[in-house]
Amino acid sequence: MTTATAPDISDKTLDDSLLLLHPADNVLVAKAQIALGAEIPRFGVRARAQVPAGHKIARSAIAQGQPIRKYNTVIGVATRDIEAGDYVHGHNVGVSDFHFDPGFCQDVRPVDYLPEDQRASFMGFKRADGRVGTRNFVGILSSVNCSATVIKAIAAHFTPERMAAYPNVDGVVAFAQTSGCGMSSPSEHFDLLRRTLAGYARHPNLAGVLIVGLGCERNQVDGLVDSQSLARGPLLQTMVMQEIGGTRVTIEAGVRAIESMLPLANAARREPCSASHIKIGLECGGSDGFSAITANPALGEAMDILVRHGGTAILSETPEIHGVEFTLTRRAVTPEVGQKLLDRLAWWEKYAAGQNAQFNGVVGHGNMAGGLANIMEKSLGSAMKGGTTPLQEVYEYAEPIDKAGFVFMDSPGFDPAAATGQIASGANLICFTTGRGSMFGSKPAPTIKLASNTPMFKRLEEDMDINCGAVLDGEYTLPQMGQKIFEEILRHASGEKTKSEALGLGDHEFVPWHIGIVS
Incomplete structure (x- = not known):
């Protein structure tokens, strides 16, 4: 199993109607709705069903029990024989048993940190203890x-x-x-x-x-x-x-x-502060089939930039890395850090045992409607928000984050609880990707919302800050969108209101995680 890497979809993987995300994939992703009987000459496929935008269509025949690959990563197995051109979704995709080599530290790459005098700055509130606020x-x-x-x-x-x-x-x-x-x-x-x-x-x-x-x-x-x-x-x-x-x-x-x-x-007054003081909580909710193609990898590009400037990116939502945790353990700076992540997943396995929960494969109605068949497929995109830099540390929920760079904080996938933990850990901004259109805001750290597709962005423009669907439309490459997101982060960190702030959201989203009995 290989590590999923988001392609720059401005290359030749792009067809008018379908996306091939990796040459080894046996499914294609519909860029727009595919009609029953439609011919797709480039891939030699004839649609045997109507396929909604963001959903999958079989590129080739897949026998029952065989793996289904997206980004050359197994997202499930065929529960029945699938013909080329068939609609591939929850009705014929089962959750697979998976075993992988965590490959501790094998994909660690050095970070080209910028010298302090070359790092970006923003207008923040310097506190007596040396930390910096983005709001007051x-x-x-x-x-x-x-x-x-x-x-x-x-x-x-x-x-x-x-x-x-x-x-x-x-x-x-x-x-x-x-x-x-x-x-x-x-x-x-x-x-x-x-x-x-x-x-x-x-x-x-x-x-x-x-x-x-x-x-x-x-x-x-x-x-x-x-x-x-x-x-x-x-x-x-x-x-x-x-x-x-x-x-x-x-x-x-x-x-x-x-x-x-x-x-x-x-x-207190705003004054110039290094971007190294920015700590971003990474969230995704209401994901769709485009989240792993546009918004999540674009946010990952922005986090790679932030880390180069000395900042911190906090990935969480532990159930939503389930099945692709090897992409993170291979980036751990030490085997001990990688093992910490596996220990948290082992805790979750016991915690969720016997429950019809996301950790055990079931995703919500909105995710299914958006094209995601199971938690493995959702996890594939969710992990991309963290970019490609080394995993510096793993923290428990709301534990103070004391290391810069890319880190992981354990949390549920429930967005208010996850964001609450990230803010308690020190996040002074939240970046929230969505394909369906989550109406989320947070205080005291504001939320920047990133849309995965243009139709949703236009429909919900009052709530969305950035249209990552422009990548799918061919207007931006992923690196260009990552730079745009980073620049937006600096503006919002300096006080420019996000859409959720303008709407007054955030007063009811303080939701500490409940993990114990009530008696």
Whole structure:
């Protein structure tokens, strides 16, 4: 099995209606809808069914039980005999058993890092600890669901009219969550929640933070602060509802606490910062058959550029590398780093055992409708977001990322939970590819959305930032699109609003990963 490499589709692999992604492939991808009976002379194929855009058609006969190859990578096996010209999808593609050599470190290539004085820059907020923010929010965290209503009420007080006095503050945002009690403690789930909350509390995009608890929950505010080595001060304050006097009194006290932080937060100013301070969380959702051809590899090109400039690219969504993890273990800088990734996949195998879950092969309705037959095919494209540079480290969910370059953070494929973990780990921007049109935004780190195809981009242009479908249309090569994405990242890191920010998204996408029992 070879490592999938996205082709530059401006070359001769492009037919008017079909794409051959690798000479060894036995399927073709429909660039546009293929009609029943259509003749495709270049490939000697006659369509035996109508094939939607982004879906697959058999290039040659495939016997039952034989592998189906896309990008010269096995994405499944034929569950019945398939004739040349047949529509190839979930009805005749099964998930294959796969065994591979992880090939630790075999594909590690040196990175041509740019000297510091040649690296790109952006206008960011320099924090006292040396980190750099791309936004300047004041945040409110709830230690438990029981204080969620209160923190939302505090944030709601700070209307645009009231915030006009603080032009350098992007807003006051409440990060309500649905856990914090009724859970096992100590436990992996408990530690994960505290790690996530602490990651937001110290995030460089938050100038100040208020943490509000109820008082009788398992996730006690004092325990959270002490266990995570958070330091109280003018810009990190806490309060407990049962001690202060209840709902109304806590809201009033919370408003006063935020009012005390706002002048300090407003004193921050954007200034030139090296692109080495940019940390990108890589997401994909609502994927389609074009995601692995345009948006994901184009984002990978941009991440290779970012890494050369000293920045950090964070790939996650562990179920969505299942089946192609060898493409990452071969790029691990050490066998130990590669083994860490395999250990996380082994954890997932136990966690998802017996469940009708994505990790076990089943993808969502939107992915199926977009042309992806199973998780192996989706993973093939998902892994491309990380580019081609060495895998420097593997982190657990919400674990602080302390190494630059391309890294992996364990997370579910559920986009809000994955992005929450990436932001808690230190991501100050999110890049989100989509083929179906995901309506996602995030705070305090904004989301840049990349469309895989032009028709969807035009239909949902209010939500999409970049049209990677221009690669399929022949207007850009993948390297050119990667450069465009990198330039967009610098602009948005400097304060230019993304489409999701303009629409006000991000107030309800704080979703810490729940992995434990509720009792």
